[in-house]
Amino acid sequence: MAMHLAVVDPLPLYRQGVSAALADLGYTVDAPEDPLTWVRRTPGLLLLTLLTENDWLLLNQLRTAAVNHHLIAVLTSDSVSLGARAIRAGAQSVLDRAVTDEVMRRTVVATLDGQAVMPAAVATALTAGTVAAPRSDPALSAEQLAWLRQLAAGMTVARLAHAAGYSERAMYRLLQALYRQLGVRTRIQALMLTQEQGWLRADVSP
Incomplete structure (x- = not known):
């Protein structure tokens, strides 16, 4: 069965650009309106842009529904905390939304191969647990x-x-x-x- 990829992002131009970049690798690329239904019916990998709290909720739902799927969280910020949160919420890899086509292709290929791809700072924070523990003194008024x-x-x-x-x-x-x-x-x-x-x-x- 052919491997399918899906891109979930609010901007049509971004979805089209990602689809074009990944189609060059020979994958079929979808832009499903209902990602949960898509992962239940289609084997493959889903790239999910996390912009709002609803997107994070969807990521958590996908973690349960997409047992045999690959999930890449696409972030608009290089925040270590958000990257770590995405991994803990069920993403296999983390990708900056502004990366080049070549970096995106490499991330997709590596993720499909069973690897977890993320910035080194995110991996270090997850290993050390530096972003997991709540702070009792947030240094805020x-x-x-x-x-x-x-x-x-x-x-x-x-x-x-x-x-x-x-x-x-x-x-x-x-x-x-x-x-x-x-x-x-x-x-x-x-x-x-x-x-x-x-x-x-x-x-x-x-």
């Missing part, structure tokens, strides 16, 4: 922890600004500074890191 918890609970930046007594523009600046402090670039990445490190627990204080 009580106010910053409260902001993260409120954002994780679904509060909008506008409502957060109003509750904190800032203008919406000032709140955005404060949050951007907080993201830099955490070593991430976006709100989604900050919330993923916050959840992973256990900072959402009520018993964690600065």
Whole structure:
């Protein structure tokens, strides 16, 4: 039976580019609307871009459904924490979304061959356990922890600004500074890191 590959990404141009790059290796490349159904029916490998918390939820679901499949997590950040989280959530390999076609091809071939491909820093962190243990002292202020918890609970930046007594523009600046402090670039990445490190627990204080 022919080996199939699937690309799950919100951007059609990215999916088309990846499909073209991998089709050169002789694989059939799909872009399934329902990845869970695809992995149950089609033997192969799935590349899943992780942008939102729903994407991470899908990765966890795929881990259960795709018992005999290969999963590559495609990340938009070189965060060691996110890379380690993807591996623990069920991905076999981790790939930066901005890699060249040649690196992508090599990663796919190696993953299909049973190897795990990831940045060296991610492998080191997983081996050492440096990203697995929650931190009791996140070096954040009580106010910053409260902001993260409120954002994780679904509060909008506008409502957060109003509750904190800032203008919406000032709140955005404060949050951007907080993201830099955490070593991430976006709100989604900050919330993923916050959840992973256990900072959402009520018993964690600065």
